[in-house]
Amino acid sequence: MKNRLRDLRAERSWSQADLAEKLDVSRQTINAIETEKYDPSLPLAFKIAELFELKIEEIFVPNHRK
């Protein structure tokens, strides 16, 4: 799944560690999501969307959708 997490984080000048702390996950988890090697669970995706005040589909885009 593609995502805009890195861009959204950069817009706020947050480091991966900052974002990890806000979401109560590890920095490696943020890195794995940003590099699109790991898709977060639905609860974590909701948490991310809530943090950035966006809808889930505004952050995560399935690979089959352009």
Add this chain to the structure above:
Amino acid sequence: MKTIFEKPPGKWTVMITGFTWTLVYLLARAVLDNVKLSDGLRVVVALTPVVPFALFLVFILAGIRHMDEFHRQVQLEALAIAFPLTMLLFMLLGMLELAIPLSPVDWSYRHTWSYLPLFYFIGLAIAWRRYQ
């Protein structure tokens, strides 16, 4: 009531209990190899590593409960690799045992169990590599 699972164990806690278990195991082996004891006492000595291992296991479980979803996924993949490798090892040893005489001096349980943590660490390395 507070339990040991409520907060994640420190890295040192896990390492110290793991080290204690290894030390007790090595001491028990040395005693069994070198000291003449009655059969009953030999069984007691052989079972002593269970105590520090149980503590080690509790801290590992507490650690896993406090991992985030990504780290649990990595652990699951590591075990998904380690478990079939373990099956393969025991299947092959069983078959080889039928084919040729395997010396218990080299291929007893006390030798083969140490391959299991090795398989876990191989699995862990492969799983981590996938997400790098």
